[in-house]
Amino acid sequence: MSARSIGGWLVKGSAAIAWDAHGELEVLTFDLGGERFAIEATLVREIVELLPETAVPGAPALVGAVVNHRGRIVPVADLRAAFAMVAAPPTVESRLVVAELALDDETLLLALRADRVREVVTLAEASSGDAPSVGVRWPRAYMRRLVRSGDDVIVLPDLAAILAPAFDDTGVGG
Amino acid sequence: MSIEDPTAAFRVEARELLDQVEQALLDLTHRLDDPALIDSVFRGLHTLKGSGAMFGFDALAAFTHHIESAFDRVRKGRARATLELVATALAARDHMRALVEGDAVPQDGAAILVRLAAAVDAPRTEPAAPPRSAGREAATSGWRLSFRLPRAALAHGTNALALLDELRALGDCTLVARRDMIPPLDQLAERDCLIAWDAELRGAVPRAAIDDVFLFVLDDMELSVTPLASAEAPTTATEVTPVLEAAREHERSAADQPAPDTSGERRARVAQGELVRVPAARLDTLMDRVGELVIAQSRLSQLAGDRHDLLLRSVAEEIERLAGELRDTMMVLRMVPVASLFGRFRRLVHDLARETGKAIALETAGESTEIDKSVGERLFDPLVHIVRNACDHGLEPPDERIAFGKGATGTIRLAAHQAGGAAVITISDDGRGVSRARVRAKAEASGLVAPGEVLSDAALLALIFHPGFSTAAAVTNLSGRGVGMDVVKREIERLRGTIELVSTEGAGTSITLRIPLTLAIIDGLLVRVGTACYVIPLAAVEECLELSAEEDRRSLGRSLITLRDRLVPFLRLRELFASDAPPDAFQKIVVVATGREPVGLVVDQIVGSHQTVVKALSPFHRGIGSFSGATILGDGGVALILDVAQLVALGQQIEAAMEQAA
Structure with missing residues (x-):
């Protein structure tokens, strides 16, 4: 299964980064497990406070629960599972980032857990680089780019690659 | 409706046209001389050719042109409609469908055209009795016409001038425009066609030729045609003819009256006016x-x-x-009527009759019964399987039927009616029925029952739905493709329906499907396991009872309880779902039926019944199998809906694994 195609669906705008003509990209940054992540601002539908979650027995830990988001059943993704981070209890600052992933013939809503949502910023391609092959303990395929912004390093995760194993038909385990 | 892609819109239209053509062709097999049906086929093909060329489906347009020409010749009495022609046209219709979908095999088209040429040319040697005897009609000296095109004709793309030219081409023609309908300029809608015409057409022109000119606008236009006055027709013979002709006209239009009921094309046109198409x-x-x-x-x-x-x-x-x-x-x-679903079986039965060499009639009843559109779509495959089985195994060959004192033609009957919240669909045949002896022999051979084991008739018949069971001695092209009635049963159960088979040996088989009218809302039993709530479809629930603490302890080693002298296996949902919360003191067992045997599901609490709006799970959770969907509870929380059949299968796997480990 390639990183860009999950379960036969193509996740658009996820693997390749759509820098604009000036080499810039507007993103929403959020903290998770002491790291700072960013996803394209255009994918973000809404930021909501934590909702009561319903665990789905047998589902992979990455998408182990669903919530009722405005009448839709939305799976909750916890990127901690993908980046081998220790589970942490929610705080008053915890939020769900509801993102819209375009699949081939439908739009999938996905709620990403975040310890804290920061801000919408513009990243410059010039200050970005590929993930180094040493010094990073996470799977390289899960990261599209690392971007320096001030003193921070922001990770642009590859949601398509991260979610691909969860589309596996067996679904059990994970 | 907003379809961005015009070719997609064309495909939708083409599919409908081809379905109409198919229905008309199938009607034609019974009434070869019906000019209304031939016109209907011709018109469908003509429209398809035109719009096909417009949307760049050139191969389709070119191919359709040949079939259209063949039917044009039949229409004009230059060739005869034969069963072979209709069969060829049906094959051609399939090829056109493939061309529309873009998966056609070019050689197929060439082969069909060769067949078509043979079918149309053959009767040319016997030109007797063409469907429309043009000869008599041609004897008139001319016609006086008065006609007005439908108001929207121009907007619909009709070229009025071309029609007038066509009329002129028929013979010496004088045309006078009537402008009485045209309003003052400020009230004029420039796209309306308001002019009417009076025309005198002199010469030996058949009446049908005039109708042909207006073929595509005939239904909505005003047209009166009277023979020219006798002053221009000096011989007595021609004076008589118009009277005859008028009488014949009258007969023909009277004969046309019942046609709309049977002609799929007209039916569809009437229906289209009242419908709005919505994605x-x-x-x-x-x-x-x-x-x-x-x-x-x-x-x-x-x-x-x-x-x-x-x-x-x-x-x-x-x-x-x-x-x-x-x-x-x-x-x-x-909700859509099952008529569209049943209509698709006419072709199937027609083809099956040809393949098997049996005479098969298809009867349908209760076509106005309505079911959810998506249910209807998912019912098609199981129904195909059942109908194939009935044609292949159920019905006997004609000689065998006659030997049994039945008519040579076997009958397949599709009937539907509504009962409560379910649609009941019955597929019955008057064939040989299910041979109990063969079912038994087969079941014993495959080890499903022990030799000599006493089984009730119902239990014996139920074996037909067992996986891997098929009584057909020979694997034919029709059925016996390795899948049996168990697949049908599973699909019906997926629709939360039930299937029931009744059969009398020698007299036929009848299969009854009960399908809930909709998949969108179900009655569910809300239960709690640990801290989470789940919904069990109420249709699957047989009974609820309490699992006493004593029984609970006793059953720890094995997963069986005694239920009215019957051992019922059960699953502890808290184990299956790995719930950490301590079990309630008084756990309950919900007994659900999944076909062969009842299975108990142990839950902590039965909350009550719940009208459930079913929502699909995301692709991440569809594959898990234990859940068929989710629903939102009154407090805004989410409850998962159990897929009982899958869950039981999962439980059995776990149980088998435990037995192996032990």
Whole structure:
């Protein structure tokens, strides 16, 4: 299964980064497990406070629960599972980032857990680089780019690659 | 409707046209001389050719042209409609369908055209009795016409001038325009066709030729045709003819009257005027919104009930009523009559009759029964399987039938009616019925029953639905493709329906399907396992009982309880779902039926019954199998809906693994 195609669906705008003509990209940054992540601002539908979650027995830990988001059943993704981070209890600052992933013939809503949502910023391609092959303990395929912004390093995760194993038909385990 | 891609719109239209052509062709096999049917086929093909060329389906247009020409010749009496021609046209229709979908095999088309040429040329040697005897009609000296095109003709792309030219080409023709309908300039809508014409057409022109000119606007236009005055027709013979002709006309139009009932094309045209085509996705969205509204409304009712505010309560009740009505209306929107589903079987039975060499008649009843559109689509494959089986194994060859004292033609009957919240569809045949001896022999051979084991008749028949069971001695092209009735049964159960087989040896078999009218809302039993709530479809629930602490302890080693002298296996959902919370003191068992045997599901608490709006799970959770969907509870929380059949299979796997480990 390639990183860009999950379960036969193509996740658009996820693997390749759509820098604009000036080499810039507007993103929403959020903290998770002491790291700072960013996803394209255009994918973000809404930021909501934590909702009561319903665990789905047998589902992979990455998408182990669903919530009722405005009448839709939305799976909750916890990127901690993908980046081998220790589970942490929610705080008053915890939020769900509801993102819209375009699949081939439908739009999938996905709620990403975040310890804290920061801000919408513009990243410059010039200050970005590929993930180094040493010094990073996470799977390289899960990261599209690392971007320096001030003193921070922001990770642009590859949601398509991260979610691909969860589309596996067996679904059990994970 | 907004379809961005015009070729997609064409495909939709082409499919409908081809279906109409198919229905007309099938009707034609019974009434080869019916000019209305031939016209209907011709018109369908002509429209397809035209719009096909317009949307760049050139191969389709070129191919359709040949078939259209063949039917044009039949129409004009230069060739005869034969069964072979109709069969070729049906094959051609399939090829056109493939061309529309873009998966055609070019060689098929060439082969069909060769067959077509043979079919059309053959009868040319016997030109007797063409469907429309043009000879008699040609004897008139001319016609006086008065006609007015439909007001919207220009907007619909009819070229009035071309029609007039065509009329002139028939013979010496004088045309006078009547302008009485044209309003003052400021009230004139420039796209309306308001001019009427009077024409005198002199010469030996057949009446049918005039109709042909107006073929595509005939239904909506005003047209009166009278023979020219006798002054221009000196011989007595021609004077008589118009009278005869008028009488014949009258006969023909009278004969045409019942046609709309049988001609699929006309039926469809009538229906189209009253219908709005809406993409299914929009209905789904609307359904979702209505579901949300119902949930929000139930929360409002709950809040209003807690307060002693009469005004608030009356508003809440009003909204409850409105939301309920809205939901009922919404349900009806998705319903379609089974006629379209049944209609697809005419071709199948027609083909099966040819393949098997049996004479098979298809009867349908209750076509106006309505079912959810998506249910209807998912019913098609199982029905195909059942009908194939009936044609292949159920019905006997003609000689065998005659030997049994039956008519040579076997009958397949599709009937539908509504009973409560379910649609009941019965597929019956008057064939040989299920041979109990063969079922038994087969079941013993495959080890499903022990030799000599006593089985009730119902239990014996139920074996047919067992996986891997097929009584057909020979694997034919029709059935016996390695899948049996068990696949049908599983699919029906997936639709939360039931299947029942009744058979009398020698007299036939009847299979009854009961399908819930909709998949969008189900009655569910809300249960709690640990801290989470789940919904069990009420249709699958047989009974609920308490698992006493003593029985619980006793059954720890094995997963069986005694239920009225019967051992029923059960699954502990808290183990299956790895729930950490301590079990309740009084656990309950919900006994569900999944076909062969009842299975108990152990839960902590039975909360109650719950009207459930079913929502699909995301692709991440569809593959798990234990859940068929999810629903939103009155408090806004989410409950998963159990897929009972899958869950039991999963439980059995675990049990088998445990037995192996032990």
